[in-house]
Amino acid sequence: KERYLRSEITRLSLKAVQLNDSNKLAGISREIRDNEIALGKIQDQLSVSVTGEKIPSPYFLQASFLDSKTAIISFHLSENKLTTTTITRQRFDCVQQKLFANFHETISNYVDKLKRPTSIDSTDAISKQFYSLLFENLDLKNIERLIIIPDDDLNYIACECLKDKNGHYLVENYSVQYQYSASLLKNERPD
Numbered sequence: 266k267e268r269y270l271r272s273e274i275t276r277l278s279l280k281a282v283q284l285n286d287s288n289k290l291a292g293i294s295r296e297i298r299d300n301e302i303a304l305g306k307i308q309d310q311l312s313v314s315v316t317g318e319k320i321p322s323p324y325f326l327q328a329s330f331l332d333s334k335t336a337i338i339s340f341h342l343s344e345n346k347l348t349t350t351t352i353t354r355q356r357f358d359c360v361q362q363k364l365f366a367n368f369h370e371t372i373s374n375y376v377d378k379l380k381r382p383t384s385i386d387s388t389d390a391i392s393k394q395f396y397s398l399l400f401e402n403l404d405l406k407n408i409e410r411l412i413i414i415p416d417d418d419l420n421y422i423a424c425e426c427l428k429d430k431n432g433h434y435l436v437e438n439y440s441v442q443y444q445y446s447a448s449l450l451k452n453e454r455p456d
Contacts (some may be wrong), residue, residue: 336410365398
């Protein structure tokens with residue numbers, strides 16, 4: 266049914282582009298809207314997890330979970346891109362960036378250096394590089410608490426130990442918490 270509705274919305278959208286008659290266009294627009302509503306209902310039903318709990322939407326998290334000082338930052342890695350979703354009480358942003366060259370090798374080297382430090386300075390450049398990639402482009406004005414949902418190799422990085430370009434650790438400006446998924450936040454409430 267979901268596939269059918271998606272196909273129908275696409276078919277009607279293509280048909281609407283070719284029309285010049287405003288009455289026919291209005292009718293097709295209504296059909297598209299009705300199909301989008303039906304699709305939304307089906308997607309809500311499909312978002313029920315294996316445990317039977319509904320995965321919370323960003324709007325639910327904004328209204329019911331987040332206070333004005335908290336941001337949820339969810340990272341998603343693909344082969345050569347990082348997608349970052351940031352949810353605050355007032356905002357819902359999504360940014361996609363290209364990963365820098367040798368990203369995965371750099372994570373591995375960084376983790377190894379943290380396990381066997383030869384000097385504190387040996388990790389500074391890498392720390393700043395990861396801070397720049399992960400946090401520099403995010404609007405975190407007035408935010409004090411970060412709930413970070415890392416993905417894949419980012420699970421190996423302790424974000425609170427990353428340094429900004431001025432040499433300040435992330436934890437100096439934010440309290441940091443980790444989660445595996447936004448669905449685990451549903452039953453929690455901020456302090």
